[in-house]
Amino acid sequence: MGTSNIQTYHQSTSNQNTVKLRELLKTMPSFCRDYFRGIEPTTTAKTRIGYGYDIRTFFRFLLAQNPMFQDAQMTDIRLQDLEQLQPVDIEEYLEYLKYYKYEDQVFTNDERGIKRKFSSLRSFFLYYQKRDLIKNNPTVVVDMPKLHDREIIRLDSEEVSELLDLVERGGDNLSGMKKVYYEKNKLRNIAIFTLFLGTGIRVSECVGLDVEDVDFRNNRIRIIRKGGKEEYVYFGAEVAEALKNYIKEERVHVKAKEGHEHALFYSIQKRRISVQGVENLVNEYTSQITTFKHITPHKLRSTYGTALYQQTGDIYLVAEVLGHNDVNTTRKHYAAMDDAQKRSAADAVTLRKK
Template sequence: MGTSNHQTYYQTKNEKNVEKLRSLLKEFPRFSKDFFRGIEPTSSINTRIGYAYDLRTFFRFLITNNPTLADKKIADISLSVLNALEPVDIEEYLEYLKVYTYDGRQYSNDERGIHRKLASLRKFYLYYQKRDLITNNPTVVVDMPKLHDREIIRLDAEEVNELLDLVENAGNSLTGRKKSFYEKNKLRNIAIFTLFLGTGIRVSECVGLDMEDIDFRENRIRIMRKGGKEEYVYFGDEVCKALTNYIEISRANIKPLPGHEHALFYSIQRRRISVQAIENLVQEYASQITTFKHITPHKLRSTYGTSLYRETGDIYLVAEVLGHNDVNTTRKHYAALDDDKKRSAATAVTLRK
C-alpha cells in the first residue's frame, strides 16, 4: 500500500496491535501464551486481540466465581483448573455474560456477543485438548446459542439523496464558528460520504487510504482488505468528482503533522482521520435524515451492496466488490432483499370491496 519509502497506516496500526496483544497477555496464565503463538500463522492480529478480550472475560469469571481461585490472580489459573470444569460451569458462564459487573463497571452481551465468546473458548480448549494437555473439554457439550437473523438496515434511494444534499448544503443554515467549521470540512465530508455510497468500502479501508492509493487514470483505489489482502476497487464519475474537488481544493491547503503526510483524509488536527471521527460524522448527518434507523459507516456499505444487487442481480459481483470471502455471506444479506414485493403485499388484500 502506498509507496515503499514510508510506513503505511496498516504497518503502524499492526505494530500498535502487536504491542496491545503483548500488554493483554501480561496478566494471562503462562500456558495461554502457547495458544496465541499456535494460532498466529492462521489468524490476523485483530482476531487474536479479539480472542484475548474474550478469554480475559472468561478468566475474570473464574476468579470471581470459582472458590478455589479466591484471592488469586488471572496469572495463577492453571490448566488443571480448566480440565476440572464441567458443562454446567460453562453454562453458568454464558448466563453470567448476559449482565455482569467487574471492577465497578457493568457489562452486557447480546446473543452474538455470547456466541462469539463461547466460540473463542471452544477454540482455546481445543488447542490444549489436541495436544493432550487436558483430557476434558466441557465447551463441546454446551450448545452454541442460537443466532437470529438481523434485518439489514440501509438507506433507501430518497434518503441517500437527502443525505448527500445535507452534506453539501448544511452550511446554509449555520452561522459563526459552526459555519466556518462546516465550510472547512465540506469537500472532505462530501468525498467521504460519496466514497462510501459509491464503492461500499469499509470504514477501516477508508481511514487507511493514502494519496498514493488513488489512481484517477483507471478510476480506482487500492485498499487493504481484512486479513491483509490488497485489492483495487473501481469508482464512478460522482466519486471521481468528489475526490478531485477535495484533493485539489481542500487537501492541497492542509499542512499535515509529521508522520501524516501521505494520508488522504485529515481530521481538523491535521492528522489522518480516525475510524471514530468518521463514525461520529456519519452519525451526525444521518441522524438528521432518519431517526428511525441507526446509520453507521457499515450501514452505508450495506446501502451500496443493496443498490448494486438490485441493479445487477449478480450476487457474485456484489461479493467480489464488497470483499466477502464467502459468497454465502453475501447471499444471506442481499439475495433475500425483496422490499418491493413486501411493499406490494400491503395493497394485495382488500378488506372491503
C-alpha cells in the first residue's frame, strides 16, 4: 500500500485551509501574520484557520463594543492598541460571546465554545508578549472559564442492534426514488455504521479513507489521526464482512469523478463523501431509533469506546485504540457508569417499609 493516495485527501484539505487562512489574513491587521507564521511548525492548517476565525471574532467585538475603536476598520487595529486593553475588556468579550449579532446573523456560544475562543485569544497575546512586542497581557489575569461535566451521550446495546437492523432493512417500507436511493447505497451505509461502531474512528478519519487503506489480510485500516499522525486500526469479523460486501458488490460499480477514484466511500454525486454527508446520514438513521438522544458520528465513537471498556476493563487499551494522548480524558469519558448501572440504584433504597 503506497502512501501517495492517502496524502492526496489530507493534503488537499490542508491546502484548502491554508488558502482560507491567507484570504482571512487579508482582512485582519497586518501584525497577525507574524503570529500565524510563528505557530505554523506546531499546528495543523485546520487548527490555524480555527484560531483565525476566533481572533477575527475578537476584533469584531472590539469594533462593535469598545469606544476606543469607534469608526475604525479591522485593518486599522495596531498591536499597541491591544496593549491598552484591560482585564475588564476581556471579561466583557467573554460575556459578549454568549450571544451576539453580526451582519443580521445571530451567534451563540456554550461554555466550551467560549473557553476555546478564550484559549485562542490567550495564545495570540502570549505570542507577542514572549517576544517583548507587548508588555501588558490582560488575558493572563482573567481566569479560564470553568467547564461543567456533561452527560456522555451514547447508544446502548439494544439501540446499536436496532440501528444496524434499520440500516439493513430500512428500505422495506420505502417506495419510489427513496427505495431506489436506499438500495443503491445500502451496503455503503452498512459499512459506514459498522465501521464507526466497530472501530471508534472519527468522522474525518472515515471520509479520508482510500480503498487502498483497507488491509483484509491483517483486518486493519490505515488512518490519519488529528495532527497528521498515521496509525493502523484493527477491526473484527463484522466490520470485515461489511467492508468486503460494500467494496466487492457496490463500490466496484461506481464510476467516480476525476480526482476521487481512490476514495473508499462515495456520495451520490460519485465524489468522496464529505463530513457533512456522513453527519447527515447518521442523523437520518439514528433519529428514527431515538428522539431522546441527539446522535452524531462522535457519539457513535463514544458508544464504541464505552463498549470496549466494558468488555475489556482496560482504559489504556481504549485510549490507544481511540488515539487519545491523555488517558485521563479517556477515563473520564468511557469509564463512567452506564445507564443499566445507574438504573440499579433506583430500587436500591427503600423509603418506607411495607
